[in-house]
Amino acid sequence: MTIQQKLARYLDQGVVGFPVALASSVGVVMASPVILTVTSGFGMAGSTFALAMVIAWIMMQAQATTFSEAASMLPTSGAVYDYISCGMGRFFAITGTISAYLLVHVFAGTAETILSGIMALVNFEHLNTMMESSGSSWLVGVGLVVLFGVLNALGITIFGKAEIILTFVMWATLTIFGVIGLIKAPAVKLDGWFGSPLDLSDPSGVLSLIGMAMFMFVGFELVTPLAPELKQAGRNIPLAAKLGLTGVASTMFIYGAAMVHQVANVPMDPKNLAGPHLLDTPMAIPAFAGQVMGPFGKIWLGVGLLFAGAATINTLIAALPRILYGMALDGALPRVFTYLHPRFKTPLFGILVAVVVPCAHAWYIHGDLDRIMPLVLAAVCAWGVAYLLVNISVALLRLRRPEFPRAYRSPWFPLPQIISSVGIIIAIWYITPPGMNSRDIYVPFGVMLGLTAVYALVWTVFVQKVHPFRPVAIEAILEEEFGKAAGHESLIDEELKRAASLG
Amino acid sequence: MLHRLVDWLRRERAPRGYRPGATLARLRQELGQDRVGAECEPAGSTALACRSADGLQFTVRERIDAVFLAHTVSCEFRLPLALDIAAAAANPGSDPARIVIRHTGAVRRQGIACQVAGPDDGSLAAIARRLQDDAALQAALLPLDFRRCELRLEDGSWQLCIEHFGASEVVTNIPPMRRYIRLIAPQRQALLHSLRACQAVLAV
Numbered sequence: 001m002t003i004q005q006k007l008a009r010y011l012d013q014g015v016v017g018f019p020v021a022l023a024s025s026v027g028v029v030m031a032s033p034v035i036l037t038v039t040s041g042f043g044m045a046g047s048t049f050a051l052a053m054v055i056a057w058i059m060m061q062a063q064a065t066t067f068s069e070a071a072s073m074l075p076t077s078g079a080v081y082d083y084i085s086c087g088m089g090r091f092f093a094i095t096g097t098i099s100a101y102l103l104v105h106v107f108a109g110t111a112e113t114i115l116s117g118i119m120a121l122v123n124f125e126h127l128n129t130m131m132e133s134s135g136s137s138w139l140v141g142v143g144l145v146v147l148f149g150v151l152n153a154l155g156i157t158i159f160g161k162a163e164i165i166l167t168f169v170m171w172a173t174l175t176i177f178g179v180i181g182l183i184k185a186p187a188v189k190l191d192g193w194f195g196s197p198l199d200l201s202d203p204s205g206v207l208s209l210i211g212m213a214m215f216m217f218v219g220f221e222l223v224t225p226l227a228p229e230l231k232q233a234g235r236n237i238p239l240a241a242k243l244g245l246t247g248v249a250s251t252m253f254i255y256g257a258a259m260v261h262q263v264a265n266v267p268m269d270p271k272n273l274a275g276p277h278l279l280d281t282p283m284a285i286p287a288f289a290g291q292v293m294g295p296f297g298k299i300w301l302g303v304g305l306l307f308a309g310a311a312t313i314n315t316l317i318a319a320l321p322r323i324l325y326g327m328a329l330d331g332a333l334p335r336v337f338t339y340l341h342p343r344f345k346t347p348l349f350g351i352l353v354a355v356v357v358p359c360a361h362a363w364y365i366h367g368d369l370d371r372i373m374p375l376v377l378a379a380v381c382a383w384g385v386a387y388l389l390v391n392i393s394v395a396l397l398r399l400r401r402p403e404f405p406r407a408y409r410s411p412w413f414p415l416p417q418i419i420s421s422v423g424i425i426i427a428i429w430y431i432t433p434p435g436m437n438s439r440d441i442y443v444p445f446g447v448m449l450g451l452t453a454v455y456a457l458v459w460t461v462f463v464q465k466v467h468p469f470r471p472v473a474i475e476a477i478l479e480e481e482f483g484k485a486a487g488h489e490s491l492i493d494e495e496l497k498r499a500a501s502l503g
Numbered sequence: 504m505l506h507r508l509v510d511w512l513r514r515e516r517a518p519r520g521y522r523p524g525a526t527l528a529r530l531r532q533e534l535g536q537d538r539v540g541a542e543c544e545p546a547g548s549t550a551l552a553c554r555s556a557d558g559l560q561f562t563v564r565e566r567i568d569a570v571f572l573a574h575t576v577s578c579e580f581r582l583p584l585a586l587d588i589a590a591a592a593a594n595p596g597s598d599p600a601r602i603v604i605r606h607t608g609a610v611r612r613q614g615i616a617c618q619v620a621g622p623d624d625g626s627l628a629a630i631a632r633r634l635q636d637d638a639a640l641q642a643a644l645l646p647l648d649f650r651r652c653e654l655r656l657e658d659g660s661w662q663l664c665i666e667h668f669g670a671s672e673v674v675t676n677i678p679p680m681r682r683y684i685r686l687i688a689p690q691r692q693a694l695l696h697s698l699r700a701c702q703a704v705l706a707v
Binding site: 079080100101308311312314315318319320322323325326329330338340342343345347 | 681
């Protein structure tokens, strides 16, 4: 049987069904930075933000096909690191991987740290007033990070049993509040369904919102590594991505429309009309909850956000150190990340890094709420750079190795890669929404990316002692991963056996 | 209606993004790489039956640890042991007895400690002492990056169960990623040495 026939047979008898793929493509809905981003996006630009979300929706679908092709060609443990190594060399691989994993944590993790406590507390008036007066409400999130850091260091994991319930309750909460907010008589007179009407007079206005809109869909790409084992992957990957992204977008559209229908976006300081407005701040959440369900609504949303924040922080602290451990095994990070505490069997150094980075960052900016959205957008830049490098790598591999077997091929090559790459470049270029200082986004992102690049250069040249820009052969990666005797063909044999044992 | 919702919420289901058998498939490749490694065959969708070059037979099963928006799939290595101490462990109404093996030391690994957890008539404590005093077992376990290591009664027979820190897949939504943590060659060898050493101690 030829390798092409094996691939065709493998694709036909995939073992994972469509529902699993669909569940994997629904991204993070309830993280505090996502809620704040959608609130301020609709508050700031209404229907124009809705258009930006549609553009981001198209970009993410194009990106899904690229990730699927990369995963089916290189189903290795290194994932992004290996895709970029083969496409562009080790320097870009280390830069892209750290950008995707660590820098997103540095920025989005800090935003989550500051916001998780604040978003929950604002729903409890007395407690919030007390904490606000001392200016320390953001320390609640820092306290949660330290608490979960200590628990994870001691090998204690929580939220395990509650994963499904929490996910369902969070999604249901957002949808219920959104639907009731839409059904109830509007408290605000609006010019359009999403608040302010569509404004295309200044195209850069739309472009400046794409970065924010992209953040809505964070996490959808979990569906892409399923490509090699999904039944009818060629049809089901794009369909799952489309439906998953549409599900998230629908929830956000309903929530956003309800928010602007029920909460007037008034300036926080009546004397400063150009300053921050209510929907740019976490105070919009209790205003919305109170308007929709009264005091009970505030408690519901407050408790929900506290649990969601705590669980998200726990996830960051629990998962990231393991990833760092794996990267250290691959030689991309120093060996100290592989240290396990003798008694608790936990990667202490990785946990320390995962705790210190967002806490120190939150401390450095003193939990300043005005800095949250720039942090989220800096995370989008870091995330976008990694995506861009994967796009370029997959395109280069198509040109250099067109004959290499792929269990899934991105359709209409290179159109999806061009759409998502151009979209990402535009999103990063115009990342600053109206009223925000671009320096607040570009400077921290640029500094961190620069430091990462310097680290990658030093590490590849002086530690790994390899040519930093020479692409690594796909076979070399697969041989390293699956043993010298096992080429790509035997890997497919292996997957066929596994498919047979499952099916 | 409420009952059905509660039942639906309580229903056992795999975390989203979980790929049954995928982590084991990676492990199988890794174990087959070394001359001193092991040949494995699937034994169901989430288990492997393995045999090392020198005839050691063991099984591997996938274990899922889910947290909110993430999960870890790890591999548990199980070596059947010929121990005739079922009576001590089968104490109704209490947790089954087991022997927990862990590393000692505050910063660096200094040795191993074996402790009995659960009911014991003294026979498990004697086995724990034998394990702890065995130099070969200590030398094998010391470099091993295990998360859990214990002897426990399962399916009617005693088994040595080792869950390694590597040979696991981490799947998270934020930041979105999926990553297999390799079981590198020195750890593979330490693992097989540990299984052999334990079998040798308890065969005496």
